[in-house]
Amino acid sequence: MKTREMERALAAADPVGGGRLDGLDFEAMEGELLADLDDEQPAPSQAGTDGPRRLVLALGTATLAVAVTALVVLSSGSSTQPAAAEVLRRTAAIAAAGNVAPAPLPKEGQFVYAKEKLLELRGWTAGRQDAMGGPLHRRGAPGTYTALVPVVRESWSGPSAGREREVMGAPQFISPAERRRWQRAGSPLPGTFDPSVQRRDDVFLTKGGGRVLEARRGVYDIERPKPPGRGFGPNRGLPLVNKLPTRPEALRHAVQRNTTKGLGSADGKPMNVEETIEALFGILSNPSATPKLRATTFDALAEMPGIEVKTHATDLAGRKGDAIVFDDEDGFEDEYIFDPDTTAVLGERSVLVHPDDRIWQDKGLPPGLVFRDSAYLGRAVVDSTRQRGSAPRTGAS
Amino acid sequence: VPGGEAAEVLRAMARLGDEDRELLLLVSWEELSPGQAAKVLGISSLAARSRLYRARRRLRTLLEQRESAAGRIPALDKEEAR
Numbered sequence: 105m106k107t108r109e110m111e112r113a114l115a116a117a118d119p120v121g122g123g124r125l126d127g128l129d130f131e132a133m134e135g136e137l138l139a140d141l142d143d144e145q146p147a148p149s150q151a152g153t154d155g156p157r158r159l160v161l162a163l164g165t166a167t168l169a170v171a172v173t174a175l176v177v178l179s180s181g182s183s184t185q186p187a188a189a190e191v192l193r194r195t196a197a198i199a200a201a202g203n204v205a206p207a208p209l210p211k212e213g214q215f216v217y218a219k220e221k222l223l224e225l226r227g228w229t230a231g232r233q234d235a236m237g238g239p240l241h242r243r244g245a246p247g248t249y250t251a252l253v254p255v256v257r258e259s260w261s262g263p264s265a266g267r268e269r270e271v272m273g274a275p276q277f278i279s280p281a282e283r284r285r286w287q288r289a290g291s292p293l294p295g296t297f298d299p300s301v302q303r304r305d306d307v308f309l310t311k312g313g314g315r316v317l318e319a320r321r322g323v324y325d326i327e328r329p330k331p332p333g334r335g336f337g338p339n340r341g342l343p344l345v346n347k348l349p350t351r352p353e354a355l356r357h358a359v360q361r362n363t364t365k366g367l368g369s370a371d372g373k374p375m376n377v378e379e380t381i382e383a384l385f386g387i388l389s390n391p392s393a394t395p396k397l398r399a400t401t402f403d404a405l406a407e408m409p410g411i412e413v414k415t416h417a418t419d420l421a422g423r424k425g426d427a428i429v430f431d432d433e434d435g436f437e438d439e440y441i442f443d444p445d446t447t448a449v450l451g452e453r454s455v456l457v458h459p460d461d462r463i464w465q466d467k468g469l470p471p472g473l474v475f476r477d478s479a480y481l482g483r484a485v486v487d488s489t490r491q492r493g494s495a496p497r498t499g500a501s
Numbered sequence: 502v503p504g505g506e507a508a509e510v511l512r513a514m515a516r517l518g519d520e521d522r523e524l525l526l527l528v529s530w531e532e533l534s535p536g537q538a539a540k541v542l543g544i545s546s547l548a549a550r551s552r553l554y555r556a557r558r559r560l561r562t563l564l565e566q567r568e569s570a571a572g573r574i575p576a577l578d579k580e581e582a583r
Binding site for chain 2: 224225226368369370371372375377379382383386432433434436459463469475476496
């Protein structure tokens with residue numbers, strides 16, 4: 105059985121559970137990112153006059169331009185696309201036929217493990233542990249940088265403890281000038297990936313408890329009592345999906361009313377269309393959702409106004425699927441990518457397609473700029489922060 | 502926010518966690534909608550709404566502690582005041 109077929113078979117057996125962790129070479133994924141990052145180490149000679157570095161720069165810029173163009177092209181709607189409702193109802197029927205019991209909610213002492221590949225627009229200040237304002241604050245100011253940062257992220261979420269491991273690759277800058285400025289400054293990385301920050305930051309000094317499992321240029325892996333600013337309830341952030349209605353109309357209304365604990369916003373205010381789509385897609389990525397609920401969710405999505413379905417979408421990990429596409433009121437096109445054969449969720453993408461708002465224009469953010477692109481590589485309930493479901497071992501553990 | 506109250510708000514903001522402060526600044530200073538702030542921070546719109554709600558609640562609590570003698574709470578922003 106070929107790898108792809110194996111993945112599909114595993115995914116069909118358990119659409120979003122540990123099965124999806126197989127067939128993906130995490131070590132290779134992290135190794136590629138770090139190799140790219142090593143290529144960005146500052147050269148001893150002047151960056152601006154170094155031939156090979158100029159080539160790297162040119163290639164990097166060209167790659168970004170192609171990537172942005174490709175995303176814009178991929179994101180544009182097409183009149184030949186099948187009706188969204190038709191595709192989603194067909195997917196609902198496939199989901200309903202799933203005959204494997206959903207994963208149980210995590211028990212006392214267990215963790216929800218998640219792994220994803222990301223391309224995120226990030227802003228940072230050299231030598232500081234600060235991400236204030238992400239790509240918006242102080243852009244262009246001395247010592248601050250904005251770029252698309254490729255990351256492989258793993259997280260373990262428990263009721264009172266957690267672990268985060270991130271490995272980053274070479275940043276992809278919005279403009280060649282920004283890249284040259286960054287290289288001239290010695291290619292400083294965002295705080296958590298910068299060894300000079302890792303040596304003195306409170307989190308890495310484990311002042312709040314916890315343990316650093318790995319910290320070096322481009323890598324951090326920290327176990328700590330509780331992820332800062334986040335608390336996880338008994339269900340580790342997963343909504344209690346077994347209490348949700350299993351009729352599409354009722355499910356959609358329940359979600360829109362924002363009365364399901366863990367599913368919506370803490371403010372209790374009703375959700376708009378964008379938020380409802382987001383929450384429904386969240387149900388699909390929940391390993392505890394039953395086949396019936398997954399089918400109901402696809403049927404509920406089929407009823408949502410303003411959505412399109414793009415067939416032949418590709419997620420950040422290169423996996424093929426279909427995408428639910430929605431233009432939100434903030435000028436972004438949001439894509440929710442799933443495998444139409446297995447109904448498994450694959451990833452999400454958010455692209456700034458209409459930077460009409462003053463805030464985007466002031467910062468010089470171009471149309472077609474990816475703000476966030478993520479591929480879900482696996483989610484599982486595990487017994488410790490050293491366990492990765494059925495995934496092969498990687499890095500520190 | 503007038504002078505004296507501004508100082509109170511800034512002091513209270515300084516006591517918030519980094520994530521809370523960042524979100525409040527994006528919404529109040531940069532005038533981003535919660536949805537836009539979510540995109541900037543790389544989180545979901547719903548997560549941004551939840552965090553914003555909790556951040557405002559924490560800020561309000563801090564301000565109440567400081568302002569209890571005066572018996573008056575400054576408006577946090579236009580949306581909060583509505």
